Amino acid sequence: MEKFYITTPIYYPSGKFHIGTAYTTTLADTIRRYKKLRGFDTFMLTGTDEHGQKIETVAKEHGKTPKEHVDEMAQMAKDLWNLMNIKYDYFIRTTEPRHEKAVQDIFEYFLQKGDIYKGEYEGWYCMPCETYFTETQLVDGKCPDCGRDVRLMKEEAYFFNMKKYVDKLLKYYDEHPDFIQPEYRKTEMINNFIKPGLEDLCVTRTTFDWGIKVKSDPKHVIYVWLDALTNYVTALGYKQEDDSLYRKLWPADLQIVGKDIARFHLIYWPIFLMALDLPLPKKILVHNFIMMKDGKMSKSKGNVVYPEKLISRYGVDATRYFLLREMQTSQDGLYTPESFIERYNSDLCNDLGNLVNRTVSMVNKYFEGNVPEYNGTPNEVDKEFEEFTNSQIKKVEKLIDKYEIADALKSIPTPVEEAVVEEQIVEEPKVEQVVAAEQQYANETTFEAKPSLWQRIKNSKIVRAVKAITRIRIVLDYSDALPEGRGENNQ
Ligand code: MSP
Numbered sequence: 327m328e329k330f331y332i333t334t335p336i337y338y339p340s341g342k343f344h345i346g347t348a349y350t351t352t353l354a355d356t357i358r359r360y361k362k363l364r365g366f367d368t369f370m371l372t373g374t375d376e377h378g379q380k381i382e383t384v385a386k387e388h389g390k391t392p393k394e395h396v397d398e399m400a401q402m403a404k405d406l407w408n409l410m411n412i413k414y415d416y417f418i419r420t421t422e423p424r425h426e427k428a429v430q431d432i433f434e435y436f437l438q439k440g441d442i443y444k445g446e447y448e449g450w451y452c453m454p455c456e457t458y459f460t461e462t463q464l465v466d467g468k469c470p471d472c473g474r475d476v477r478l479m480k481e482e483a484y485f486f487n488m489k490k491y492v493d494k495l496l497k498y499y500d501e502h503p504d505f506i507q508p509e510y511r512k513t514e515m516i517n518n519f520i521k522p523g524l525e526d527l528c529v530t531r532t533t534f535d536w537g538i539k540v541k542s543d544p545k546h547v548i549y550v551w552l553d554a555l556t557n558y559v560t561a562l563g564y565k566q567e568d569d570s571l572y573r574k575l576w577p578a579d580l581q582i583v584g585k586d587i588a589r590f591h592l593i594y595w596p597i598f599l600m601a602l603d604l605p606l607p608k609k610i611l612v613h614n615f616i617m618m619k620d621g622k623m624s625k626s627k628g629n630v631v632y633p634e635k636l637i638s639r640y641g642v643d644a645t646r647y648f649l650l651r652e653m654q655t656s657q658d659g660l661y662t663p664e665s666f667i668e669r670y671n672s673d674l675c676n677d678l679g680n681l682v683n684r685t686v687s688m689v690n691k692y693f694e695g696n697v698p699e700y701n702g703t704p705n706e707v708d709k710e711f712e713e714f715t716n717s718q719i720k721k722v723e724k725l726i727d728k729y730e731i732a733d734a735l736k737s738i739p740t741p742v743e744e745a746v747v748e749e750q751i752v753e754e755p756k757v758e759q760v761v762a763a764e765q766q767y768a769n770e771t772t773f774e775a776k777p778s779l780w781q782r783i784k785n786s787k788i789v790r791a792v793k794a795i796t797r798i799r800i801v802l803d804y805s806d807a808l809p810e811g812r813g814e815n816n817q
Contacts, residue, residue: 334372339402351410410645433529444485648666
């Protein structure tokens with residue numbers, strides 16, 4: 327069986343996750359389900375990125391130790407993914423001793439190789455926040471978090487020599503046109519970060535404690551990105567005694583990240599892997615943002631939407647559907663309560679919901695709850711519908727294979743609408759159809775209880791409708807709407 331290793335970013339457990347964070351994981355889970363249905367041996371990794379100054383500060387604000395805080399938050403994340411029907415194969419926490427040890431070893435290896443060197447970090451430091459900012463992060467020359475004055479300060483720090491690998495990276499981009507999706511993100515990286523001259527990356531700090539210590543120089547803490555990015559391989563056992571999963575699964579087939587962390591995954595991550603002499607992931611998919619009417623979601627604006635609320639009101643499938651349907655790969659999606667309700671009412675209740683309900687009730691009414699066997703195409707109308715549905719299925723599959731999930735969902739309603747029309751014919755037969763069916767019945771030469779033509783029409787149309795619904799379940803898990811196990815054999 328061919329393997330398919332898919333990863334999400336590991337999330338900062340600084341606060342409750344909103345629908346933007348939930349989007350990345352829902353997208354990954356959807357692709358995982360699809361690949362599994364297509365016969366792949368899938369493995370999905372998610373987790374939490376638990377070190378750093380912000381976590382230390384948030385924990386303090388809550389009167390907790392960082393460890394107590396991240397333990398609670400990791401559980402919160404697991405509960406949310408469970409609520410959202412998201413299944414992962416491993417949940418990595420960067421505070422796991424095996425990850426910490428592997429990161430320390432990687433650091434020492436880079437140090438020995440000369441890829442990491444000691445230098446001086448200079449930045450704008452905010453005393454009350456105990457945080458460095460770059461010039462561009464400042465707001466009117468003040469701290470972007472608390473608005474107070476900042477001071478230009480220097481500290482001893484370790485740097486990763488990014489410049490050494492730039493040409494190799496550009497060559498890799500060139501030779502692997504499928505590495506980054508969508509392609510314009512690659513152009514963005516080249517124009518915005520590489521052409522102006524890639525800076526070496528500062529990989530340690532001495533101003534806070536909550537992090538992995540450098541083995542050979544423990545007053546330094548490994549700064550978040552080297553710690554965070556390597557999770558994708560340490561979770562599989564890389565640099566550990568049992569590395570069988572690593573050997574089976576690496577390189578990843580798909581790594582999904584949001585646009586705000588594209589730079590770290592498209593430049594630094596490939597360079598770290600090159601420095602380790604490891605193969606690069608086959609594809610990194612960068613998605614856009616879910617926006618609010620007044621811009622980005624943020625606590626200070628008070629416009630944050632949490633998935634639990636939508637789920638308790640509208641259910642998990644509707645919430646997943648909205649997130650996936652609203653976000654095109656290359657464009658930001660917009661959340662408004664109105665757009666959510668509109669999708670819920672028109673796409674799900676009117677079209678899909680009605681079709682599912684009527685089909686299930688017909689299966690119960692005419693076939694004692696068993697999906698009848700499909701015996702071939704009995705008439706022209708059916709044939710046309712079958713051909714149409716099959717061609718739409720191909721289209722949907724192609725789109726999902728390209729990870730264009732919103733577009734794939736957009737093409738599903740067409741067969742659903744068709745199926746609704748078909749199924750209405752079954753429920754409300756036209757007089758001529760009944761007469762024709764009766765006629766056929768009367769012409770049957772034996773009086774044995776053979777199914778009449780009408781019965782056969784009904785039979786095949788219901789099978790079609792069930793088929794259409796089971797296909798849709800590839801994207802939305804509607805198993806609860808169908809009697810258990812029904813429809814599985816009819817795909
Ligand atoms: N910890 C880092 C990632 C390290 S990966 C080695 C991080 N964490 S995060 O919690 O801030 O963000 C995680 C993911 O959520 C990112 O992919 C980010 O793009 C995504 N989103 C956060 N807000 C979002 C929206 N409003 N819309 C869509 N996705 C968004 O960054």
